[in-house]
Amino acid sequence: MEKKQQAQGERWRLLTIGPSHYCEKARWALERGGLSFQEEAHLPPFHAIVNRRFGAGRTRPVLVTPHAVVDDSAAILLFLDPYVEPALRLYPEAPEQREEVIALASDFDKRLGPAVRRWLYFHLLPDGQMVGRLFGISQDRWSQLRWSLFFPMMRAVMRKAMNIRRDKAEKDRERVFAIFDDVAQKLSDGRRYLVGDRLSAADLTFAALVAPAVLAPNYGTFLPPAQEVPAHLRPDLVALQEHPAGRFVLRLYRDERVPSKSPQHQGA
Ligand SMILES: N[C@@H](CCC(=O)N[C@@H](CS)C(=O)NCC(=O)O)C(=O)O
Numbered sequence: 190m191e192k193k194q195q196a197q198g199e200r201w202r203l204l205t206i207g208p209s210h211y212c213e214k215a216r217w218a219l220e221r222g223g224l225s226f227q228e229e230a231h232l233p234p235f236h237a238i239v240n241r242r243f244g245a246g247r248t249r250p251v252l253v254t255p256h257a258v259v260d261d262s263a264a265i266l267l268f269l270d271p272y273v274e275p276a277l278r279l280y281p282e283a284p285e286q287r288e289e290v291i292a293l294a295s296d297f298d299k300r301l302g303p304a305v306r307r308w309l310y311f312h313l314l315p316d317g318q319m320v321g322r323l324f325g326i327s328q329d330r331w332s333q334l335r336w337s338l339f340f341p342m343m344r345a346v347m348r349k350a351m352n353i354r355r356d357k358a359e360k361d362r363e364r365v366f367a368i369f370d371d372v373a374q375k376l377s378d379g380r381r382y383l384v385g386d387r388l389s390a391a392d393l394t395f396a397a398l399v400a401p402a403v404l405a406p407n408y409g410t411f412l413p414p415a416q417e418v419p420a421h422l423r424p425d426l427v428a429l430q431e432h433p434a435g436r437f438v439l440r441l442y443r444d445e446r447v448p449s450k451s452p453q454h455q456g457a
Contacts, residue, residue: 191271195225203219204236204250204253208324210400212249214397215266217409218390221393236249245258250265279390286389298394307353308362311353311355321340325410362425373434399435406443407446
């Protein structure tokens with residue numbers, strides 16, 4: 190594969206919605222690859238205005254470099270690979286393995302990411318304080334006051350955009366558990382990674398997308414300790430942590446996810 194180099198002093202920006210697990214995918218890949226970037230987080234719905242300025246679609250993450258604006262997490266991982274030293278690349282050279290990695294990651298993106306998100310937000314959105322912490326809102330009085338005025342509007346936008354309802358959340362929960370079972374089945378032959386013998390985009394995508402549901406230490410933004418999660422949600426999160434697929438994710442977060450150094454900028 191071709192080799193590209195990030196020029197010294199070149200400005201790369203990762204536009205995020207702080208706690209988003211799709212943004213965590215991109216952040217993890219950038220940090221793992223040793224690439225230099227600045228993260229800029231915005232609250233929804235303001236993120237969409239900034240995206241438009243860069244000609245990007247509606248969602249985050251968006252990677253802005255002097256060479257390209259890349260506005261999808263899977264496309265970002267593919268874009269980054271040539272900039273990363275070969276031993277740390279996320280896509281195997283062998284065509285068959287590469288295809289398998291792309292197919293698995295794409296399935297997680299389509300079916301797992303939205304399910305985890307809607308299920309967790311259904312349970313977390315009632316607690317404005319908790320959501321404020323997830324979004325990195327400062328604890329000072331003025332920030333908290335502004336947040337308490339703004340949050341109801343943001344919550345309404347999120348509920349509508351993601352169609353967050355109890356019946357959907359229950360189906361999402363079932364889907365998350367079913368995909369955990371599928372992944373555990375794959376790992377049951379003792380393999381250390383989903384494809385091949387080192388971390389690939391399939392592992393990273395699965396791990397990042399479920400990290401908030403297993404409260405993975407080393408996640409790039411704040412996740413609450415288990416005892417602060419709503420009591421009725423806790424047993425499910427503990428069950429996922431103890432599930433073989435959950436233990437796999439916690440292992441990857443422990444061994445493969447260097448703690449995030451990216452400074453958080455919470456824009457309006
Ligand atoms: N396929 C996209 C999905 C990303 C996505 O859904 N991002 C969410 C945050 S978790 C988002 O930006 N939502 C705001 C919106 O849709 O306006 C990717 O992988 O980057």
